[in-house]
Every structure is written in structure tokens, then in C-alpha cells.
Amino acid sequence: MTEGLIGSWSSEDSSLPEVLGRLERLRREADRTASRAAVVNLVVVAAVDAAADRVVASVAGLGAHHPGRIVVLVPESPAGPDGSTGTAGAAPELAARIELRESDATGRRLWWEVVLLRARGPVCGHLESLMQPLLLHDLPVALWLAGGASTVDSPAVVAGAHHVIVSGERAAATGRSSVADDLAALAARRPLADLAWLAIEPARRAVARLFDPPERRAGLSGASVAVTGPPWSSRLLAAWLVERAGIDPRLVTLGADPEGAGRLRAEIDLEGRAAVVDAGAVWPAGAGGSAGPGAARAWLGPATVVVPHGGSDTPTLLAAALTHPGRDPRYEAALAVAAGMF
């Protein structure tokens, strides 16, 4: 498989009509060399420019499997450089970069688009006005709030999306105390995919397997649970256990990963018998990090259950979020518990 850049354009001082015109011109040229593929509009709102580069790196390869138009919006500051709020009719301060990328991953040459817009000034509060004209018709809109659930001031941006993707772990890393409430509010408006939730899926599966057949679940609601790891992932895992198994939240403790490597570990103590689920690094310390296989040790069986990892790097999690859009009632229930009980 080869991937590469087949066309690009950039300007530090642009306007949306110019971006649309350039995009159209690049597309017409690209159409003649490869087939355009599009299944989704992925709109990414990144918090700062440095994050935008990381985001572009994360999504650049995504197009080979979920091709479409990837629009990265970077609201740099709500006011102009001089602190002004702008005047009606004034052009926005907009820097733009367009990349047309191609891949032959499917055996034929396909191309898709990445549009990066860095906005300054009052338009940052009206990102929907930049987003709407760039959307490809008749395709779903996935909105990735790469800077967390509170990145976007404008409700219209969320309203324009069919589903929203967040990384709860990154949101928690900002130190914001109301992450669970923010995410619950978002989930009430649009189907929400939390990358942290997707990342702990192998751990949840491993935990679930510990409690089959049914006799192993006897007395489960009285188990005590200690979860250590990345703050949001461990909180979600604990909340899920509380919600699903009926465990008393007062018997749940949360702690940091002592090694600080993003390792998620849950110890479940049920009537003196301890079970450990060691899920490995469910959340990379940096974008693009990978996780090794974790393990679940059951107290009733001699075998070590290997947690099938492979979903802990951002592009893979994003791909999972795009493949299975839609509401996840289990996540929403865990979120409600996380918001109310921890």
C-alpha cells in the first residue's frame, strides 16, 4: 500500500470562498488521476495549532479506510490580535491548508481531502459558518472534538453533526472537573463516541468473561473494586461495573497508574477472592503510541486471558468510532453513573 500527497495549497491569509475555489480546482485535477472516494465528512475541532498538527497526523491515514473530506478547524482566539471583535462584513482572519491525499489500499487509487483552517477573531465563535459550506452533500457528518467536549462554543457546530466523537481522556487531562457532565450533555444532543470508552472495550470484555458462567456472578454486587490507570478510562470502567453489576459505589476506589504509563488495571475482590484485569496501556501517553497486550487473571481458572488489544492508538479508535456510529446505551448509562457518583 502506498499513500501520498497528490495536491496541496496553502495560504496564511485566505477566505472561505477562496478555499472552496482552490479545493474545486484541486479536485478537478485529482479526478483525472485517481478515483475520489467519500463516505464521511469528518470535522475536527482542535484546540490549538500544535494539537491541529497532531490531529492531522492522526487522521491523515484514516482516509484510506474512511475516505471523505476531513475538515480540521482550529479556533486560535475568540478575538482578533488587537482584541477587536470584528465588524460586520469584515473578512475573517483565516489561514488555510488543503491536502489531497491518495492511497492504493483497496487495490485502486483513491483520493480524499484534508482541509485545515486556522481561524482568529470573532469567527471562532461561529465555526459552523466555516464548516457548513465545506461539507460534502449526502454524507454523514462526524464531529471530532479533539480538544474536549467544551472546545466548541457554538451549539450550531454540534447541531450540524450526525454524531460526535470526543476523547474523554484528553478532556480529563485539561483538569476540567465537569468532564462527565459535559459529555452527558453532549450525548443528550447527539450520538457520542468517546475514544476512551472504545479503548477500554477489550478490558470490559475481559472483565465480562470473568463472570461467566452465571454462578460466578453470585454476590457480585458486594464486590469491592480498585481501578488504577488513566483518570477518565478508569472512571468509566468503574462506572460501568457499578452500573452493570450493581456494585455499591462506596466499594469502588480509583487511583492513578503508579507507573504513569497509561496502564489500566482493575482488581475485583469478591468474598476474599481477587481477580485482576490488567489491560495494558489503554491510552497512549502521546498520539500514535501503541499498547502491548494486557492480561486478565481469573481466580477460577488457571489460564491467563489475553486482552485482545490493538485499539488504543488514536487513528484506530477513530476508525472504530466512524465504523460504528450511533448511540451506545451502555456508554450513556456509565456516563450517568460517572457523573453522579464519582
Added chain:
Amino acid sequence: MSDTGPNPLALGLEAERKAPPAALVVFGASGDLTSRKLLPALAALARRRQLSDAFAVVGVARSPLSDEDFRKVAADAVPDGGPEWDDLVSGFRFVQGEYGHPDTFDALQTTLAEVDEARGTAGNRVFYLATVPDQFSVVAGALGRHGMSRPGPGSFCRIVVEKPFGRDPESARELDGAMHEAFDEDQIYRIDHYLGKETVQNVLALRFANAIFEPVWNRRYVDHVQITVAESLGVEHRGGFYETAGALRDIVQNHMMQVLGLTLLEPPATVDAQGIRDEKVKALRAVEIMPVDEVATSVVRGQYDSGWVEGVEVPGYRHEEGVAPDSRTDTFVAMALSVDNWRWAGVPVFLRTGKRLPKRVTEVAMTFHRVPHLPFASKLARDLEPNSLVVRVQPDEGVTMSFGSKVPGSQFRVRSVSMDFSYGAAFLEESPEAYERLLLDSMIGDPTLFIRTDEVEQSWRIVAPIQEAWAQDLAPLTRYSAGSWGPREADRLIESTGRRWRRP
């Protein structure tokens, strides 16, 4: 080799469609329409070698321009027109004068005689009215009085009229009467540039050149139709004009009714002027006339407030240049129409147009009925939308068909996917601009894509009750933020039927 008849050496070298010798007389030659549309279209026709060698342009306007000044206007309008354009422009002539004054037409007659002599235009005339609408009947009347509306032996004489064709049914009839005093109906070419767009014409190709579409193009399969004409622009510097027009007159009465007619018409025996226009009239005649007292529930009129469009903060309509601060002009219209005929009975047709919407887009969307029974678990098919067929008129011209497909995986999840045809990708040749096509047709004498008087009449018949209700203030003027898809009332209009607007 014979020295009469067509040149055998030119066989296969000529453009497929080529205009005959003619003089194009443009009234309003110093205006915006001439510079932005007509002159670039002529330059493109010259470049494609679709104009006759015996072709000339005579501009008429009140502005005090000389022939040289007018040539400069033309050269500036198309700076990269190439040698064919430069050659053409060198023969441009200009007549200055008031449109109603006899001297103007005396001078025009003299100039045209000189042009016939110098360029060999053979007495063929195409008069193009690119003036403000209130001058249409003035110019037509003057041409009639000066004997310029009747062709000489072996030549032709036509008049091309821009929209709007009246302000209401009565003024449309008056204009028609004035035009017919000087010209016969087959000499009058009413232009609606939407009909010159390739994708509008493609509605006909799609329907009548394919066995798979026409059988489902009816009430048995179609749940509803949506036609959207959205503009991201405001009124720019045309506030004064727009105050007298509004979206209903500016877009609905002409562009949307034409697209509607093409969408709903029955298959014509032949795709020619009479066949197409007869069927369009029949389709428009089948549109149910809304009682005045139902307008408030079936039509939404809106006006934009300030907001953000394409990343720019824009003022509200009432703060635009040339607009009254208490204006009640409609910048947005949404409506639900019913069609009373065998094919479309019970299929609602939703029209939506507006200024300062999030993006510029024109499309016709047919949404089909859902299947009677889904043999999948409902949660596995929750992302499945009804099938739709969308003709995108502009931009990104093409056709999209959406249908359900299984999502790869072990579950039987189904979701909507789309199959896309794009003109830009399928045909490497650039489509001609609408005005190119229509100007050429007017010179060739093909009125298929022009509007006949009975079509105008039918369009006004549909729009008139709405105008009347609004004039009596029987329906509220709703507000919407610039950059939104219109007032909330427009959503309620369609949602009350269990449907929703598409996101184009």
C-alpha cells in the same frame, strides 16, 4: 468544385451548432448583466467558433459611450478572451440614447444598416433586453413603431427578454400585451438562465434516456420532492432592486417554477420546443392553487437578520444598502405544494429558497417511500434513510443516488450509502455557461429552453395567492439568522408532515 452552396472543404471542420449571420443588439449594454454574463458568453462562443464570421454586436444604452468606449468595456469584461474575441470586439458598435426616444431608434437603424454592409449580417437581428424591467415594453414598442420588429425577406428578427416577466399576473399580462403588439410569440425568447444549465437539462436526460428512473418517477414510489435554491450571498448592492422583488418574485416565480415543471412533466413525444413546453405547462397547470387563507399554513416567508456566513459576519437585511429599515421584503420562502394529476397526487412538493443561507446550492431531490417491511432488527437499521435521487444543479454538478447497504461485519447492520455521479469527473470538457447556450439558441432559433407565454401565466397563477396573502398581511414575516437554513417555521412546515429538510 461548385461555387454555390456549403463549402465542401469546411465539412467536418465546423462547430456542431453554429449561429447564422446576425447582429446582436443589446439594450442596457453598459449594465452589469452585459459585462458579467453576456460579453463573457459571447467570448466563449467566439472561442468555440460557434459564432458566424458575419456576426456583430451593437450596444444601446443611455450612457454616453463611443464605439471605442464600448469596445473597451467589452475588452475589460473578458481580459483573456483571445484573438477571436479581440477580432470580434473590434467590430462592436454603440448607440447612445433614451430607450423611448425616436432618435435612438433612428440611429440604431442607421448603425444596423452599416453593420449589415460591413459585416454581412444579412438583416438578421436578435434584440436583447438587458435593461431594467420597466423598459422592456418601452423598447419593444419603439422597435415596433420603427418597423424593426418585423424581419425582412429571408431574414429573422427575435427579441430576448430577461426575467422578471411582470410583478404579478396583471403586469405580466400587460407586458405580454405590449410585447405582442410588436412581436409574434415565436419571435419572443423569454430567458431564464436556469434552463441553460447543463444539470437542469440533465433532469430530462435522466428521466427519459434511462429505463430505470422513469418507472419509479411517480406517486407509487416517490414520497416527496424537495427543490432547494440556496444562496450564501445577500443582496449585495442590489438592495433597491430586491426591495421591489423579494425571493418569491426573484426566484420562485421563475427559476423554481421552471425546475418544478421539468421535474414533474410527463414524457414528451419529442424533446423539442413544443413538446417540452407543452408538457411543462400541463405540469404547472396541475399544481393546486393555494387558497389565500391557507397561505399562512403552507408557505413560510422569512427575512434574514445578522449572522455569520462563510466565516464572515454579515448585517441583517434591513441594514443592507438601499433597504428600508422596516422592510417586509421576503428573503426566504419555503412552501408545500400539491399536484393534482394521476402521477403526483398525494406527493407533497417542498420548495425552499433564500439568501444568506449557509452555502450556495441548487438541487432537486426525490425521496422515495420506505420499504414496507424491514426484515432486520430495528437497531441494526437505525442509520437507514429512505432512498433518494438528487440532481445537483450547482455547484458540484451531478447526480447522487442513496440506498441502503450492509455494513461489513458479522452483524447485519444496514446503513445508507451514496452513489455519486459528478459532471467534473465524468466529462473532462468544461460545460458551457448557461448564457452561452441560451445566446446561441436565440441566434439559431431554438426556443426549447426559453419560456413560453403560457408558462409565465401558469407560474403567476401559482404564486399569485401567496402575493395576495402577503399583501394583506395574512401571514407573518419570520426572522432567521444569516448563516442558518432559514426560520424555524420552515422546519415546522415540513416536520408537520413527518419529513425533514435535507442538508444539501
